[in-house]
Amino acid sequence: MKRLITFFTTLTIMTTTATQAQTVKASTVKTTFHRETSVSIEIKSDSTIVWALLTKASDYPRWNSTITSIEGNIVLGEKIKLKSTLDTKRTFKLKIKEFEPEKKLVWGDGQGNRIYTITKNGNGIVTFRMTEKIGGLMFPMYAKMIPSFDQTFEQFANDLKKEAETIMNTK
């Protein structure tokens, strides 16, 4: 009997681990002049919570393991200074280009844009999607120097899901 219980417990753990691993997978499409990375994840939370997390600049390092700091206000037309774990020595100076509450946020610079979208699925679940397209005529010259975004994107999406769902479950 004990063995049977252990077997089922192990099976449950394996199934859970597999489900968690499947929850998010980034994908990258490369062309000569561009590279586009996307990730999408379902979050059991209210869209206002996801939006609040995405737009409170100073709070990012608390919940997001891919961002070490953001200075400035995430408001349409404003500029922010972002430091990421992708390249710790570099400060990205970005402009908030689109700001549609609880739906869409876009920031970027001359080399590319990061697009966040939130879609309400109507059952207490939202789909969060994050895309970054970088490139231009000079892109082939420096493409190899830019690391893959896939892992960071997956981490970002998982962190957001974890934090938003934790908040949603606050009693």
Place this chain on the structure above:
Amino acid sequence: MTVELLNQEFNRNLGQLKSYLVRITASVTDAEDIAQDTYLKAVEKINTFRGESTAKTWFFTIASNLAKDNLRVQKRWVENVTDITKEEALKNKRFFQDAMEINLTSPNGQFEAKEHIAFCFTCISKSLPLEQQLCIFLKEIYEFKVNEITAILDSTEAMVKYYLHTGRSKMIDIFDGRCALINKQGVCHQCSELNGIFNPKQNTQQELMKIEMVREAEKGNKEQLFDLRMSILRDTDPFKSKSSELQLHHLEHNRQVMEGYLKKSND
């Protein structure tokens, strides 16, 4: 509701209401003024009270609205408020003379480290965004449920949960970095220092060990330590406790110092 019943209910909740107001405004005068205005507003709007919420929730709603009008125009304090105000207190002989006089003459002038912990939380909580500060006090100290806070602050349940979670996380981080009672590397020892000044015959370490939060510190469970800190605030009435006069004197000092500091940093 009749005016007679309103009076009864108001008097029953007045202590908690004033305690909430002094903690969010850091001003006894403001707390008393807002409490009085809350009563007047409640009498004026007595016919709109349909009993859908408790009288306590209703009074806290009116009081929060009145306080928010005031607080929104003020700049928020800073995390290291106690460092800044300590520096100013050390330069101000009068501050310590007055404090000593209160300590020697007032029945509510004893120094208690526990009450200083509550006072310290009040000061540092003013560095949080206003909504986060109000949510934390309403939930953790005055024990409102999320749906009641939603009504009090005219917000949504999702946003109240967001404010609660982020506010709590920030306060845990701040105290973990600052408070030497829970972290040996903490930079702030003010409650121990003040206990040494006001209670020189006491063994400060022994006194501090009487506090459950201090005893539990070694386990390093930050969430539990925060909950224990909150229980200290719940058990402390800022107007009636053993240290109340001393702590309110200290609070008034800090408020004046912070107003000057924020004005200067604005110029």
